Amino acid sequence: MASLLSNVLPEPRRKLVFVYPDVSISQCCELMIENDIGSLLVTDEYNLIGLVSERDLVRKCLSKGLDPNKTTAGDIAFADVTILSFHDTVEKAMQVMTQTKRRHILIKENEEIVSIISIGDLLFYLLEDKARVIEQLENYINH
Structure with a gap:
């Protein structure tokens, strides 16, 4: 019998952390460290825009020499979540x-x-x- 995702979720459930698209990458890093998580959900007032992961920070910002204080979550968010x-x-x-x-x-x-x-x-x-x-x-x- 196949295992369901409901069995996989850690208890208690990990807190979801949301950011607006205009939050800087530096702030995203701080939030990930503070909350001991590897990804943030990027949302506007009503909709999910995408997800920013530690991997995205490295590949889409730091490896390209972008300024993490000026680059935003919206700039690097992966939309096809x-x-x-x-x-x-x-x-x-x-x-x-x-x-x-x-x-x-x-x-x-x-x-x-x-x-x-x-x-x-x-x-x-x-x-x-x-x-x-x-x-x-x-x-x-x-x-």
């Missing part, structure tokens, strides 16, 4: 991350973004799941 639901499978999330080469997926519930799953969350879940299976098999064999 994948949004899945709690009822989608872990396999689907892994497939999407592999195809898009993105490390974060947003989770929507009742038309509202409620969480974010990173590739690290998926790997942690898969390793824990494999450990449970091994333990069950060992118990079966030994008893």
Whole structure:
């Protein structure tokens, strides 16, 4: 049976941090450090504009010599963000991350973004799941 994304989410859920598109990259870095997160959701008053990840900061700003005090979240936000639901499978999330080469997926519930799953969350879940299976098999064999 396929594992659902609802099983992957860390508890308590990681806080989503939103920024406006005019927030500087320097401020984005500070927010990521303060909140111990790897991505920010970029929104205007009503809509999701995109996502800014640590990877985006390096590839789209710093590696190009752009000034992080003048470059904004809106300048580098990745707009084509994948949004899945709690009822989608872990396999689907892994497939999407592999195809898009993105490390974060947003989770929507009742038309509202409620969480974010990173590739690290998926790997942690898969390793824990494999450990449970091994333990069950060992118990079966030994008893």
